[in-house]
Structure formats: C-alpha cells, structure tokens
Amino acid sequence: MASSYISIEGIARRFPAPEGGKTTIFEDLWFGMERGEFVCVIGHSGCGKTTVLNILAGLDEPTEGAVIIDGKAIEGPSLDRAVIFQSHGLLPWRTVLGNVAYAVASKWRDWPKAKVEEHARKAIATVGLAGAEMKKPSQLSGGMKQRVGIARALSIEPKIMLMDEPFSALDALTRGTLQDEVRGLCRTTGQTVFMITHDVDEAIYLADKIVLMTNGPDARIAEIVVNPLPADRSRHDVHKHPAFYPVRNHIIDFLVTRSKSFAAELATPGKVWNRRSPPLVTPGAPDPTPPLARAV
Numbered sequence: 001m002a003s004s005y006i007s008i009e010g011i012a013r014r015f016p017a018p019e020g021g022k023t024t025i026f027e028d029l030w031f032g033m034e035r036g037e038f039v040c041v042i043g044h045s046g047c048g049k050t051t052v053l054n055i056l057a058g059l060d061e062p063t064e065g066a067v068i069i070d071g072k073a074i075e076g077p078s079l080d081r082a083v084i085f086q087s088h089g090l091l092p093w094r095t096v097l098g099n100v101a102y103a104v105a106s107k108w109r110d111w112p113k114a115k116v117e118e119h120a121r122k123a124i125a126t127v128g129l130a131g132a133e134m135k136k137p138s139q140l141s142g143g144m145k146q147r148v149g150i151a152r153a154l155s156i157e158p159k160i161m162l163m164d165e166p167f168s169a170l171d172a173l174t175r176g177t178l179q180d181e182v183r184g185l186c187r188t189t190g191q192t193v194f195m196i197t198h199d200v201d202e203a204i205y206l207a208d209k210i211v212l213m214t215n216g217p218d219a220r221i222a223e224i225v226v227n228p229l230p231a232d233r234s235r236h237d238v239h240k241h242p243a244f245y246p247v248r249n250h251i252i253d254f255l256v257t258r259s260k261s262f263a264a265e266l267a268t269p270g271k272v273w274n275r276r277s278p279p280l281v282t283p284g285a286p287d288p289t290p291p292l293a294r295a296v
C-alpha cells in the first residue's frame with residue numbers, strides 16, 4: 001500500500017450529530033491508486049463519496065487516517081490536483097473564458113495574457129463550447145456550466161483529476177462525447193483519475209478499477225472491481241464484450257442488496273476480510289479453478 005502513488009490509509013470522517021455526539025460517515029477506508037489509473041467510485045447517496053474526494057483535493061481533512069500522494073501527506077489544495085465539482089463551482093462574475101483563463105494563469109504565472117487566453121480557448125473548444133467564451137455562467141445551461149468546469153480542470157493539465165459526477169447534468173450525446181474526450185486525454189497524458197459516478201455503464205466504460213462503497217453512515221469500501229475489459233475499448237461496442245454484463249450485474253447486485261447488507265455479510269462465520277486490503281474482484285473473468293477440480 002505504501003508504494004502506491006495515491007495511498008488512502010485508514011481514513012474516517014465524523015461530523016457532529018444534531019442530537020449530540022458524532023456521526024461517522026465512513027470508517028477505515030484503505031485504498032491505493034497507481035499513476036495513470038482511472039478509478040471510479042460507486043455508492044449510494046450519502047455514503048461519503050464527495051467527502052473522500054474533498055479530502056483528496058485537500059479541501060477537507062479526515063478525522064482519522066491520512067492520504068499520502070507521491071510519498072507526501074496532503075497539505076491543502078494543489079495545482080497538481082484539479083477538481084471538477086458536483087456543482088460546477090464557477091465564478092459567476094467572470095465569463096467562460098475568464099473562468100478558464102483564471103485557472104490557467106494560476107498555474108503558469110509567467111505566461112503573457114495572450115498565451116493564457118489561447119490555452120484557455122483550446123480547453124473551451126475541447127468541451128464543445130467554442131463561441132460561448134464571452135458568456136457569463138448565468139447565461140449558460142446546467143450542462144454548459146458543467147462543461148466549463150471540465151474545461152477549467154483540463155486546462156491546467158493536472159497530474160490528478162478529481163471528478164464528482166462530472167457528466168451527470170449532460171444530455172446523452174454530449175455525455176458520450178465528453179466521456180471519450182476525457183478518457184482519451186487522461187490516457188495520453190497519463191493522468192491519474194478519481195471519479196465519482198452513479199452511472200454503472202459509465203464506470204465500466206471509463207474505469208480501470210471500480211471502488212464499491214457500502215451505505216452510510218459507517219460506510220466502508222466493500223471491494224474493488226478490476227475491470228476485465230480491454231484498455232482499447234470503444235463506447236459503441238463495450239457492451240458486446242463477454243465480461244460486460246457479468247461486471248454490470250455484479251455492480252448492480254451490490255447497489256441493490258450488498259451495499260445495505262455488507263455489515264451482516266462481514267459477520268458471517270468463515271468470512272475473511274482484511275480491512276487494509278479490500279478484495280479485488282473480476283466478475284466475468286474465466287474461472288481460474290481447473291475443470292477437474294470443479295467437477296469433483
């Protein structure tokens with residue numbers, strides 16, 4: 001675990017409960033991410049996904065445990081880590097270009113204005129918003145605002161992208177195009193991605209690993225699905241791969257049943273569980289047991 005690029009080590013987050021005492025949102029999360037890995041997190045509303053992402057961003061701190069990135073504990077936000085917020089988080093008084101250029105200028109402080117703007121315009125074009133540069137956020141639809149947030153994150157070419165349901169406000173066509181764009185960019189730049197989504201198909205298309213969180217309060221990482229689909233998959237035929245439905249069914253079963261019953265599952269006699277190393281599972285992978293052993 002210690003050698004992972006991003007190492008989440010036993011974090012818990014508690015908030016004061018309205019009736020006094022504390023509510024534990026999640027507890028004892030351990031998880032490692034390698035450089036260049038694309039990780040999606042799936043779990044029901046309220047299990048603490050955004051809180052974990054805020055901790056990775058340096059915007060919140062765990063009550064217990066630590067997050068180590070590249071050998072160093074996180075100390076606040078960094079331009080190496082871009083965040084795409086669940087709510088877009090744009091500066092309302094700046095134009096689209098102003099919002100993106102502000103991020104670019106914070107990253108490359110010695111760039112002249114023209115270079116900053118050129119770079120920002122490229123990012124805006126990548127998310128399909130060329131022509132809307134001079135609009136203010138209040139003049140944009142929800143999906144357009146979300147795309148400005150994505151452009152802003154992409155524009156600073158961060159080592160790590162932290163994305164909180166980045167495509168949820170978009171229509172299906174735009175969502176597909178942006179998924180392709182972001183996946184392509186992350187693969188070519190070798191960015192490490194931590195993304196929250198409620199969309200199982202999106203996770204299977206994008207992620208190398210899918211982290212399954214149980215329901216809160218007291219949420220845990222139940223297991224980590226290692227995506228068996230080939231890395232060069234395409235959005236149009238991903239569902240034709242023989243492992244697609246086994247993976248999808250596994251995740252949906254988790255969301256429908258096991259996310260609630262996981263504590264009881266852990267209490268069943270004989271269940272082996274190492275909290276520091278949640279099991280890696282690969283639904284749909286060929287059964288490694290030799291056929292003879294299975295027949296006996």
Ligand SMILES: Nc1ncnc2c1ncn2[C@@H]1O[C@H](COP(=O)(O)OP(=O)(O)OP(=O)(O)O)[C@@H](O)[C@H]1O
Nearest residue numbers: 015016025044045046047048049050051052086216
């Ligand atoms: N500052 C805070 N004070 C008190 N409780 C908080 C605070 N921030 C988050 N919570 C609580 O922590 C829990 C987890 O919140 P979080 O936003 O991380 O959930 P989530 O998994 O991202 O949910 P969703 O899928 O709905 O976005 C919720 O019950 C929320 O009310």
Ligand SMILES: [Mg+2]
Nearest residue numbers: 049050086164
């Ligand atoms: Mg959230």
